[in-house]
Amino acid sequence: MPSTDWTDPECPVARTLDLVGDKWSLLVIRDAMDGARSFTEFQRRTGIARNILTDRLRKLIAHGLLAQRTAPSGRRQEYVLTDVGRDLFPVILTLRQWGERHAFAPGEPHSTLVDQHGAPVPEIAPTSADGTLLDTDTTHVRKTR
Amino acid sequence: MPSTDWTDPECPVARTLDLVGDKWSLLVIRDAMDGARSFTEFQRRTGIARNILTDRLRKLIAHGLLAQRTAPSGRRQEYVLTDVGRDLFPVILTLRQWGERHAFAPGEPHSTLVDQHGAPVPEIAPTSADGTLLDTDTTHVRKTR
């Protein structure tokens, strides 16, 4: 099932980017997480061209991030996140938080992610098992042995 | 300085993707985080075409994620992450962890991110202020007021 020619086969970052590493795929995922179900709804929210939307939906389905099914009501199609797709939540969240920090002028308004009680979602901070903060300087990649 | 025509101006996710939402930019960032400094080193690690690498380095510099400077030793150029670029660490990490979970067959080997003591970096789990786990179902976007 998976695409066999990875950009960098043993790097998980590169494999993920081979699957969703373009602007539209991740925006489709974002909107699916926020409740979009139908072709037209994705098109309206993202503003993506329809042929590209067709292509991206197919690819996401082919890779198991979305499932296509006939809507319970009429004969509509609907596109819902699978568990695999839903598991991109931390990716979308970190993209959002970076954007909030660095892609807006100070004081410029933007949408916010809130929990069930309406409280803003706290910023994600990668920590080691012992609780110390992790960043570029305190981690490194160990190649496959 | 920033690009003025955003795909979706008030969504931080969309803004971030406008800046780094392509495969190559994020792979360059990944390699910069893992120690790459020179044009040739980026080219060797990513396998990217050189004209595309030129373009991506320029864009990342223009948006303030990379800084270009003359290397301390000779008269070589080097490209180093700014604080803004370094702050993409959680994004790269979540992309990596999703890939580890879903883009490899069970038992298939892949590189791993470890901390200074060689311990694997734990998986990131978004939590609310009170410590409860957050996901797609327990959060939603609040539009700008």
Next chain:
DNA sequence: GCATAATGGTTTCAATTCGCAACTGATTGG
């Protein structure tokens, strides 16, 4: 019952992006 719109596409075609390969110009090493 007929017109009209929406839904989920496909087709067409122009523009953009991509990547290979060749060339450049400035250094560096021997």
Next chain:
DNA sequence: CCAATCAGTTGCGAATTGAAACCATTATGC
């Protein structure tokens, strides 16, 4: 001086993208 390396630039064909038009089914209005 000669060869190699570095950091590109240029040219060009191929692949990808995007806007708009078209199409075949259902729904909906009146």
